[in-house]
Amino acid sequence: MKHKFLYTALLAFSIPLLNGCKKELDVNPQERVPFDSYYKTEADAFAALVSVYDRFGFQAGGLYDKIAIMDVAGDDQLAGGGGPTDINDLQVMSTYTHNANVGPQGYIWNRSYSGIYRANVLLSVIGNIQMDAAKKARFIAETKTMRAAFYFDLVTFFKNVPLIEGIVEVKDMFNIEQTTPDKIYTYVEKDLNEAIPDLPNTVPIATEGGRLTKGAAQALLGKVLLYQEKWQPAADQFATVNGTDPGVAASVYGYKLLPNFADLWKTNNKFNSESIIEFAHSALSNGGWGDAGASEGNLLCIITGPRGYSSLKPTAPDYFSGYSFLVFTRAFFNIIRNDPRRNATAMDMDSLKAAGEANYTAGYNNTGVFLNKYIARVANRAPTTPELNFGQNVYEMRLADAFMLEAEALMRAGASVAPGSRAYKLFNAVRARVGLPEVALTQDNLELERRLELAGEGQRWLDLRRWGKAATVLASKGFVAGRHELFPIPQNELNNTKLKQNPGW
Template identity: 65%
Template sequence: MKRKITYVVVILAGLQLFAGCKKYLEISPQERVLLDNYYKTPADAFAALVSIYDRFGAQAGGLYDKVAIMSAASDDQVAGGGGPSDINDLQVVNTFTLNPTTGPQGYLWNKGYAGIFRANVFLSKIGGITMDATLKARYTGEAKALRAIFYFDLVRFFKNIPLLTSEVDPKQIYEVTQVAPADVYALIEKDLTEAIPALPNTITGASEGGRLTKGAAQAMLGKVYLQQAKYAQAAEQFAIVNGSTPGQANATYGYKLLTNFGDLFKVNNKFNTESILEIVHSNASNGGWGDAGASEGNLLNIIVGPRGYKPVLASAPDYYSGYSFLVFTKEFFDFIHFDPRNKATVANLDSLEKNGIATYEKGYQNSGYFLEKTIGRVADKAPTGQTELNFPQDSYEIRLADTYMLEAEAILQSGGAVGAGSRAYQLFNAVRARVGLNPVAVTMDNIMRERRAELAGEGHRFLDLVRWGKAATVLAYKGFTANKNEIFPIPQAELNNTKIQQNKEYGGTK
């Protein structure tokens, strides 16, 4: 989906809600489309909806996104790069030395609230547009589901946040206050529950890939319930997504595990049967260094590539030389080395070099083990624009193996049957069977190991560790402080001259 909307001034600006988030545009008065003159036609509604999706896929101008942040915070990867201050926002997450003025929290906050702002404006205006009722309901459902997704990230990352469900009068911007996390979760659940009936069961990837479906919203609702330890409700939602027979195609939605694990990460395999919700990227956006974050390309593809990569033999992988961020640790490599998913997960550059196949420069914190899933390839170079910023690989927000394992976890935690032959057993071991592994018992230890191997480098590990209460132990070697680093500090710019209070974990009173 093309995410840029260039003619809706108030939406394009992504008007941030608080003092530190203002953005300014150089716009000719003749080119302005005022909000009062907008939202007149179905085409206006669609364009505004796309602008909300724009924030869902937004990346930082500093060449990172949510997945990169979560990866740097995990025990499996380190920030890496060219030195200890290279993409400093990732470095301070990696060492848990971030503070209200330093770190990636401004990007996370702005991305979320810009998306919420756009969704709130959209929901307040679409009622006045004359259009097909079914289409209007679908658009409304998408906007509510997106708002829920933004809030789900914000409440997990910052805990105490403002809850805004309508446009904020500019005079009241500095008067906004925070609410209890339970209130945010209540809205998230309400938005998703109301959105689901109006969303389609399936979409056509070629024309609508990246848009929300019933299954995507139900999977997200399952994650929301699981986060709150509402295990039975989570299992119920995941069961709808996963289908009646684990390992077989969902008869309603068509979801099915891919036969070959490595096929998940082929650039041309977008919107496959395992994809529930993905962020769309393109190599045709012509993005450049003037605003790298506005590129439609996947910035992970360039930052995780090996620095100074040079093939020696014709058989060498066609990696595009990158910036050597988010390398795997030796401990993770040892963990996955003999797992069938190793080859599709880890690019072993040291092995390539030792065998005379390729050479590379050793970056900061180099281990020799790179993220194979996401390295940019020469074959996928952009036809125009800045090559580094325009790789087209999509990113999975949710895929079926994830929901299979989450349903098994929810069943286990709710006291349901998990023995051989049970639904939980079948779900969990379908993920293992896909890569040729024998069945094992459904235990939390096994679930933790399986999620680590299956979803490595996809942005889940840190959030899983926090949810399981394991972060303080597993991440101690990185400097993680219990009862603090489970969340991020609220950006200082959001506190200046406002009623928003810093979380007590970072010296505040909230």
């Protein structure tokens, strides 16, 4: 019988799909553990499931994540930091000077394929594990949902990627080829459609907060369909997630907009009624500088804080001094200046400094305007290595986003957008939550509302690209049409393999 082997290093560390040198793949057979000797119990299956979740919310050791990449790639934020090479992956993304060897694309590629590997391992063995049938079905559904999310990221950022459905033998790794985007999308839709029936409507927050639910998988499927411009099917998926009375009554899954927008960003308000997919972080993980990416703390909290911050009056915010990354442009601040979401979103440190309330040290690209949604607070300081262990969670998708996506899908499908229509009510529920009056649902109004509501949450670049506006809006940052719509395949994935680089790279 031919054994399938588990490479123990893969259980603990993220690895690329492929490496540039074949000899690096030589493995001592005595260091391998056969799958059928390792996965025996429900506890083994749960440990494998946790390992997939580990990749789902994984942050780069270079102190960034997907949100940070997308923020600096957009028009409303700059890399910032301490200098032009500080967290260089973000610097080159902000100026569109990244290439196949330099940039953040390796993080997205490695996070996704290591997550897919772990998902495929679990799915290949769980059928033989003796455990409760309903629980097994749920484990499978969670795993398929995450695998779908990994592939959705890959097809979104790279478009031309390999589809790996099972465990690949080492000898076959260098013969893998890319497939077409439509096949990736079909695979993603299949995974999600199969997962949804076996996921719970809700989970107990105290013991299972952050685990995937029906609503999470349905919202993800809606987004996958919307990105393919399958407007009505996308709207149909979002409809159950969003509920019958947008902005008023909770949906069948319990989702409801929080009354106060600023409450979304309170560390103690995790897994609230607006959260659909949320990455959990902890102030108790004891993450250290030996491997910052392994920390369970939220790295956005430290990189977004003002450098050298000090409060001078009791009325000043209790910021923990940070690294001044992801600063907003003054142009964006002028747009959000009179919006009710301004204070929760953007902190004008120069105004605080001028008023004598606080002081800070200007960093690179300094505009004086910082991403207030994620700045760390002294009150939330972790007991050990506080820079790396702030416990604020991160939204991958929240209800206001889903409301606007369904409204957009309905509008693009040709449904009514007149006052009283579902699309109109979905769109204006987001505005009503912050006390803004109703306005017509138009493409321009939708684009502005998404820009203001989701600022600093990693959505702007993706929106500009799918609306076909990235090349125009981002030209001043160096964006080149026909090149920068996609990320380059990392060069070390091309070496000695059959993978081909994306057009323009």
